[in-house]
Amino acid sequence: MKDFSQLFSRLETSESLEKVAALEKYFAGADERNKLWTIALLSNQRPRRVVTTATLQRWAREYAQLPVWLFEESHRVVGDIAETIALILPSPSEIRDFPLSYWIEIVLNLGEKEEAKQKEAIFNAWSEMSKEDRFLLNKLLTGGLRLGVSQKVLVNALARHTGLDDNLIAHRLMREWSPVEHTFQDLLLDGEGDASRSRPYPFFLASPLEIEPHLLGEIADWQVERLWDGIRAQLIVRQGELFVWSNSEELLTHKFPEFNTLLGTLPDGTVLDGEILAFRDSLPLPLQDLQTRIGRKNVTRKSMQEIPVIFIAFDLLESQGKDIRSRPLVERRELLEKIAPAGSVLHLSERVEAGSWAEVRENRDKAREYASKGLVIRRRSAPYRSGRKRGDWWEYKVAPLTIDAVLLYVQRGEGQEAGSFVEFTFAVWGDEGLVPIAKTEVDLTEPEKNELTAWAKNNTLERFGPVRSLKPEHVFEIAFESIAPSTRHKSGITLRNPRIVRWRREKKAEEADTLERLKAFLVFN
Amino acid sequence: MALLEFTPNGIYCPQADVYIDPWKPVKRALITHGHADHARWGSKYYLCTHQAKPVIQYRLGNGPRIESVSYGEARTINGVKISFHPAGHIVGSAQIRVEHQGEVWVVSGDYKTENDGISTPFEPVKCNVFITESTFGLPVFRWQPQREVMQEINDWWRENAAEGKVSIIMAYALGKAQRILRYLDTNIGKVFTHGSVESVNKVLQSQGLILPPAPKASVDNMRNAMEGSLVIAPPQALRSTWVRRFKDYSTGMASGWMAMRNTNRRGYDRGFVLSDHADWDGLNEAVLATGAEKVFVTHGYTSQFAQWLNEQGIWAAEIGTEFHGEQLEEEDGEVEE
Ligand SMILES: [Zn+2]
Numbered sequence: 001m002k003d004f005s006q007l008f009s010r011l012e013t014s015e016s017l018e019k020v021a022a023l024e025k026y027f028a029g030a031d032e033r034n035k036l037w038t039i040a041l042l043s044n045q046r047p048r049r050v051v052t053t054a055t056l057q058r059w060a061r062e063y064a065q066l067p068v069w070l071f072e073e074s075h076r077v078v079g080d081i082a083e084t085i086a087l088i089l090p091s092p093s094e095i096r097d098f099p100l101s102y103w104i105e106i107v108l109n110l111g112e113k114e115e116a117k118q119k120e121a122i123f124n125a126w127s128e129m130s131k132e133d134r135f136l137l138n139k140l141l142t143g144g145l146r147l148g149v150s151q152k153v154l155v156n157a158l159a160r161h162t163g164l165d166d167n168l169i170a171h172r173l174m175r176e177w178s179p180v181e182h183t184f185q186d187l188l189l190d191g192e193g194d195a196s197r198s199r200p201y202p203f204f205l206a207s208p209l210e211i212e213p214h215l216l217g218e219i220a221d222w223q224v225e226r227l228w229d230g231i232r233a234q235l236i237v238r239q240g241e242l243f244v245w246s247n248s249e250e251l252l253t254h255k256f257p258e259f260n261t262l263l264g265t266l267p268d269g270t271v272l273d274g275e276i277l278a279f280r281d282s283l284p285l286p287l288q289d290l291q292t293r294i295g296r297k298n299v300t301r302k303s304m305q306e307i308p309v310i311f312i313a314f315d316l317l318e319s320q321g322k323d324i325r326s327r328p329l330v331e332r333r334e335l336l337e338k339i340a341p342a343g344s345v346l347h348l349s350e351r352v353e354a355g356s357w358a359e360v361r362e363n364r365d366k367a368r369e370y371a372s373k374g375l376v377i378r379r380r381s382a383p384y385r386s387g388r389k390r391g392d393w394w395e396y397k398v399a400p401l402t403i404d405a406v407l408l409y410v411q412r413g414e415g416q417e418a419g420s421f422v423e424f425t426f427a428v429w430g431d432e433g434l435v436p437i438a439k440t441e442v443d444l445t446e447p448e449k450n451e452l453t454a455w456a457k458n459n460t461l462e463r464f465g466p467v468r469s470l471k472p473e474h475v476f477e478i479a480f481e482s483i484a485p486s487t488r489h490k491s492g493i494t495l496r497n498p499r500i501v502r503w504r505r506e507k508k509a510e511e512a513d514t515l516e517r518l519k520a521f522l523v524f525n
Numbered sequence: 526m527a528l529l530e531f532t533p534n535g536i537y538c539p540q541a542d543v544y545i546d547p548w549k550p551v552k553r554a555l556i557t558h559g560h561a562d563h564a565r566w567g568s569k570y571y572l573c574t575h576q577a578k579p580v581i582q583y584r585l586g587n588g589p590r591i592e593s594v595s596y597g598e599a600r601t602i603n604g605v606k607i608s609f610h611p612a613g614h615i616v617g618s619a620q621i622r623v624e625h626q627g628e629v630w631v632v633s634g635d636y637k638t639e640n641d642g643i644s645t646p647f648e649p650v651k652c653n654v655f656i657t658e659s660t661f662g663l664p665v666f667r668w669q670p671q672r673e674v675m676q677e678i679n680d681w682w683r684e685n686a687a688e689g690k691v692s693i694i695m696a697y698a699l700g701k702a703q704r705i706l707r708y709l710d711t712n713i714g715k716v717f718t719h720g721s722v723e724s725v726n727k728v729l730q731s732q733g734l735i736l737p738p739a740p741k742a743s744v745d746n747m748r749n750a751m752e753g754s755l756v757i758a759p760p761q762a763l764r765s766t767w768v769r770r771f772k773d774y775s776t777g778m779a780s781g782w783m784a785m786r787n788t789n790r791r792g793y794d795r796g797f798v799l800s801d802h803a804d805w806d807g808l809n810e811a812v813l814a815t816g817a818e819k820v821f822v823t824h825g826y827t828s829q830f831a832q833w834l835n836e837q838g839i840w841a842a843e844i845g846t847e848f849h850g851e852q853l854e855e856e857d858g859e860v861e862e
């Protein structure tokens with residue numbers, strides 16, 4: 001697995017272009033099975049978890065003959081269980097290099113074995129693997145192997161490897177396939193198979209608008225709609241069957257039985273692009289609710305009633321079985337309005353009427369009243385492209401909310417980062433003193449970091465491992481996307497995507513915001 | 526009165542009135558090796574090994590009196606027999622043995638058990654009490670043989686050279702830099718050094734260490750000859766303007782900390798697990814080989830290693846915080862040497 005583990009570490013560290021190059025090089029040297037499994041892992045198709053991390057940890061301690069406490073101390077320093085296990089095992093007397101597919105077969109076969117046999121097989125494997133390979137095997141066993149590669153990078157690399165067109169590859173990767181049942185040939189090189197029936201188009205993604213909108217030119221050239229915080233999806237009706245694909249390439253049809261009613265309404269050969277939203281009493285529910293529903297194993301009548309869903313359609317990609325992506329938005333919209341009559345589960349994305357860019361901005365600022373994230377601005381003459389291409393589709397997001405909070409805890413890194421803080425915890429005033437509300441990265445300038453580090457040395461109240469509690473003194477402005485109620489947090493709330501805006505040196509800790517003010521934001525959620 | 530005491534100035538032998546690697550200026554200091562946190566400035570008299578002396582002299586200048594002895598040669602001060610024994614850490618590094626009225630204590634200083642081909646190899650010394658470092662005193666630290674790591678470094682260099690890139694490898698100027706230089710495959714390309722590595726090289730070469738030629742990377746010699754070559758530099762250089770003079774380059778870091786992914790690859794392209802300290806197995810072997818009844822643990826994962834030794838039936842204690850005193854703050858941001 002040496003070639004794969006080299007690929008893995010290259011993908012971890014390099015820039016997109018280097019990632020494409022590393023993948024291309026790997027594909028050139030790998031055989032069909034290994035290519036296929038690598039594509040599967042990169043598309044988040046992992047073998048199912050065979051053992052729990054707790055069991056694997058127990059076996060590792062037994063193999064290395066280490067007490068529990070020492071394993072835990074090691075884990076605290078390393079930070080990752082699969083890696084801790086890979087490191088604490090005694091070095092192998094002889095390293096044997098088997099390909100990725102060999103180890104995956106072993107993992108797949110383990111599922112059917114009884115525990116004692118599983119343990120034996122894993123001990124055998126560990127005894128002849130390098131640390132890097134052990135790490136990957138442990139990740140495979142516990143179902144946690146993730147590679148930091150976007151679909152776009154994978155598509156580019158495969159296009160270069162096969163000499164096929166990017167879009168064609170993207171399209172072919174989107175069908176339902178499995179590395180166990182299919183070959184590399186089936187997946188990428190052969191044309192249409194049965195799987196093509198369910199296949200979605202590569203999604204066109206809007207880019208964040210960082211300039212003032214009036215710089216986009218004439219408002220008449222643009223179509224403005226609301227930007228929803230749901231799950232982007234394509235709804236496909238072909239040959240009397242309905243499919244729902246998310247833009248993370250998951251087939252979600254079975255999660256939304258209510259959409260089946262659309263089979264009677266939508267003509268055959270229709271592909272809608274839109275957003276799935278949890279929706280009740282004419283208002284969207286938080287994304288979290290939708291995720292909860294999807295996360296459940298079975299869709300029950302109860303969950304369908306508790307968390308009803310709708311599909312808001314904003315584009316039409318295929319009509320009467322024909323790919324119409326190259327036609328301008330204005331034509332696609334016209335057809336969409338004809339083809340997709342609004343009903344209880346299918347909504348048509350409303351156009352926001354605005355005669356000027358000033359009105360557009362006003363509308364954006366009111367986004368929270370609609371529980372939306374802002375606006376989408378799309379060029380009326382543009383075709384439906386694929387991927388995140390700048391120029392035709394823009395996300396014009398509402399400005400983040402901000403509060404002033406007190407720095408309460410700092411956490412230090414380990415090893416090489418031992419000298420610096422890696423995480424801050426902020427708090428606001430509750431009825432009985434400060435309540436933690438958010439953790440952020442340490443996004444400060446070097447001089448600010450140094451100043452704070454020096455200050456923290458003399459103003460630490462307590463230490464718990466790598467964490468110190470500090471004298472409540474420094475106030476920071478914290479921005480966040482949105483806020484949601486939470487039963488898991490002492491504060492009763494959770495902030496989405498919190499980050500430091502600036503150090504407010506002019507403020508005293510007493511002047512920081514209150515939990516009450518923060519909860520007032522909940523009204524808009 | 527114990528033979529050695531842990532004082533705010535460092536490890537002290539009251540009978541002989543000498544300190545070992547003291548942090549503050551004292552009258553007489555025994556020095557294990559030339560790293561800056563062991564050979565500190567300001568004392569009046571220093572004693573070290575012949576091999577450690579040139580570097581220590583280079584660092585401390587001509588002010589203090591520096592005397593040296595051979596490995597194993599004994600000096601007696603007020604009835605205390607003092608001798609230096611190979612620690613395998615860097616050139617001239619020593620464990621210090623003190624004996625008085627039949628009782629023997631050994632201070633390990635920094636050490637590693639693998640023979641690096643440059644330092645006099647580590648030799649276990651029988652003693653009653655052993656004071657050991659534990660920089661890497663957790664079982665996650667288990668080193669590969671040097672030969673394998675050097676092969677990785679050479680492979681990395683070869684790959685960069687094929688792409689026309691300069692390879693910059695970060696390694697401590699005293700010890701690791703020479704270890705790497707000595708085992709580079711110089712068929713791949715030219716080797717250059719950062720100024721601080723070059724000056725240490727000169728000192729060590731003048732005492733007979735044989736190293737491949739590795740001139741200082743100056744603006745002149747780099748302009749043409751750099752493509753495909755390798756530069757050895759201390760870690761600080763990566764964060765300085767020095768590194769900006771290179772156009773297309775890849776950076777590597779050689780350190781024991783590279784064993785873990787969370788410390789590996791922070792600001793450099795490749796990590797190589799290469800340390801001048803003992804790994805977990807090395808520490809355990811070393812402690813057992815001394816046959817010591819009592820072990821004191823300093824530097825690094827002290828409490829964990831001490832607890833582990835106690836569970837193995839060896840009386841052990843970490844040296845308390847009074848002993849570390851002000852050193853803690855200094856070490857806060859510091860990594861392995
Ligand atoms: Zn040292």
Ligand SMILES: [Zn+2]
Nearest residue numbers: 560562635862
């Ligand atoms: Zn040291």
